[in-house]
Amino acid sequence: MDKEQRKRKRPEEESTRGASSSSSISPEATGLRSGQYDVFLNFRGSDTRKTFTDHLYRNLVKAGTVPFCVFRDENSIPIGEEFGSEILDAIVRSKISIPVISENYASSKWCLRELVHIMECKKSMQHIVLPIFYKVAPSDVRRLKGNFGNAFHLRRERYDEKDIQEWQQALNEVSYLHGWESDKFEDGHEGELIEHVVGTVLSKLQEDFQLNVPKQLVGLDDCLKNIMNWIDSPSFSARMIGIYGMGGIGKTTLAKIIHNQLSNKFVHVSFLPDVRESTKRHGITYLQSQLISDILQSKNEVSRIDDGINIIKSRFKGKKVLILLDDIDDKNQLDALAGERNWFMVGSLIIVTTRNEAILDQSEFEVDYKYELNGLDxxxxxxxxxxxxxxxxxxxxxxxxxxxxxxxxxxxxxxxxxxxxxxxxxxxx
Known part of the structure; x- marks a missing residue:
């Protein structure tokens, strides 16, 4: 290859390097399961791969009690390789796409081709698009103005007119969607933005992570209404609900329904089923480890109850949590998992089911609302x-x-x- 040929190749290399497409995907890196994805990240790698998009990706894969499957490439498309059909398939097989539209986004034909397909999926199927305008204004994306527009126009002569029209249409459509402007959100604090985006994704995907409840539900409407009315009342602290009654009366089912209705309002969620039996088999430290792992999204093997308590009350304070403790039968269990109100951030909610009302009365947390569940008429x-x-x-x-x-x-x-x-x-x- 002579010097002149190398010169001609360099712009094409720059336009493909860092696009979000890739023909090789690491299942471990993306959390791949059964060929389906929860989130597809569309971004200009040279702008955000090692910064904003990397932080967003890592927060997404750690969110939720079940890890999200997030499509993000680790390698740019090799020079000269055609846009792969597997990339389009990955968009189709995703529930949500997040285009991270940055200053040089429109200089990549790969990013723009993905965006066209994303917007087509939005029209033809229940595909959710949550755009992030990273250091660019939606109006510049819409009108191809400013530095964003310059990046597009500098490459324009290299593109087919048909492609240009499709890309302009897709950019126009995405600019009108409800999304986030990084410079305006929380005065440009990117950590706050990422946390908000993750919370929104959790909310959108919550139906896929609901606790299982019986299909044949009877006689719980009034109970649910009473409890939800109380939950909806203003609060300036963490709160605890106690649901008590005899075994087999439906306490767990009612608590799960409440959990499912509220979980999309919380980023940090944990459900500990059958605490009574789990304590007998594995001990309280096992439950503490599970709770900590759910909320902090990191493995924490607790060997002593006091260590577990210290981790919970020190690390949970800055997190709004929803925790369901099912079938508590001893005050020590409650003390070790949710001992006091000040362990938790304002707005947190702890739901406890038990056969023994006295456990609720003995709690140092001081249960805010107790509901006795009786048999069906x-x-x-x-x-x-x-x-x-x-x-x-x-x-x-x-x-x-x-x-x-x-x-x-x-x-x-x-x-x-x-x-x-x-x-x-x-x-x-």
Whole structure:
């Protein structure tokens, strides 16, 4: 290759290096699972790969109790290689795209091609686009003005007119979307912006990370309404809700529903199921380790209860948390996991289920709201039994009397009604 050829190649090299596309993806780096992604990052590598986008990526993959699958390339497209179909597939297989539109973004045809496909997916499917205007104004993106516009126009003669029109249309459309301007958000504090973006992504994806609750829910509407009304009241501290009642009455189910309705308002969430049994099998330090790992998104193996307490009360103070402690049966468990109100940031919510009301009364946290869950009335008990035994809302005529006799022996206990009803399903005799 002569000197003149090398000169001609250099601009093309600069325009491809650092685009967000790549033909090789590391599953470990992206959190790949089953070919699906939660987030696709579209960015100009030479502008933000080692700075803003790197911090955003690392915060995204650590967010949530289940790690997000985030598509971000580690290598630029080799010079001369065509835009890969796998990149377009990755966009289609993502739920959310985040274009990080920076000053030199429009100088990369790869970034612009991705953006066109992102905007097409937004129109044709339930694809969410959350743009970040990094040190550029949306109006400059829209009108191709300022340094952003200069980056585009400097490369314009190298592009086909058809491509130019598509790119201009995509840039115009994305500039009108609700997103974030890095210089204006929290006076340019990028850490605050990243935290807000991650929180928004968590909220958008929350349905994929809901706790599992039975499909056949009966008789919980009034309970839920009462508790949610209390939660919606103003608060100037961390709060604790206690739900108590006999085993099998539906405490865990009610707590999970509350958790699912609130979780999109929290970045830091933890659910510790069956604390009573887990303590017997593994000890309280096991539960402390799990709680700390969920909230801090880092592995912390606690060997002593006092160490766990110290980590929780020192490291959780700056985080608004939602924690569900299911089936607490000893005050020591509560003291080790959520001992005092001042361990947690204002706005935090701790939900505790227990069979023993006295544990709530003994808590040093001082439970703010207690709700006793009772058995179902006869109408709701019959409805729940019928849905599992037949399944429909009413018993067949020949079985109505038998159904009523069965539910009268169960005291409105949802778990018993579900188990017996399911056992009798399709039984002929």
């Amino acid at each position: 006869k109408v709701h008990a019959l409805l729940l039994f019928n849905r599992h035994a037949f399944p429909m809302d009413h018993s067949p005529k020949d079985f109505d009397g038998i159904s009523r006799d069965i539910i009268s022996t169960m005291g409105g206990l949802p778990l018993a009604l579900k188990v017996v009803g399911s056992y009798l399903y399709k039984k002929k005799e």
